[in-house]
Amino acid sequence: MKKLLLSLLVVVTIFAANGAVAAADLEINTPAIAALKASMQTRHGQLSPFYSSGAVGLTKDGMIAIKDANAVPLKDRGALNGLVSAENADRANLYKEIATANGHPEWQGDIQNTFAGRWIDKAQGGWWYQGAGGWVKK
Secondary structure, three states: OHHHHHHHHHEEEEEOOOOOEEEEEOOOOOHHHHHHHHHHHHHHHHHHHHHHHOOEEEOOOOOEEEOOHHHOOHHHHHHHHHHHHHHHHHHHHHHHHHHHHOOOHHHHHHHHHHHHHHHHHHOOOOOEEEEOOEEEEO
């Protein structure tokens, strides 16, 4: 029974576009997924101060966005744009790779939506995220 419960914790239930319930292993790992996670982890150290300052926030679609460019000195805005662009590219590729590794590339949107909630849940206090009515400070 414990093994079953542990297995169920690893598998997150998502809803496929047709309304049928499907299970995707969001913890699945491939070399491509590992490389994307490593890239994102390295970049996180660079993005963290921007999350804390309110310059960058988590979007409701599982990406990140510049929320307040004025919170960043003009000389640093180009670098921030590059970080945000690289992060969003890795996130999009991560969702695609997880769906593909599960054998269901059509689940990419559902996986992305699931991760959007995960990112917000795991965000530190003081970070910004998009809620139903706009930007919200956690």
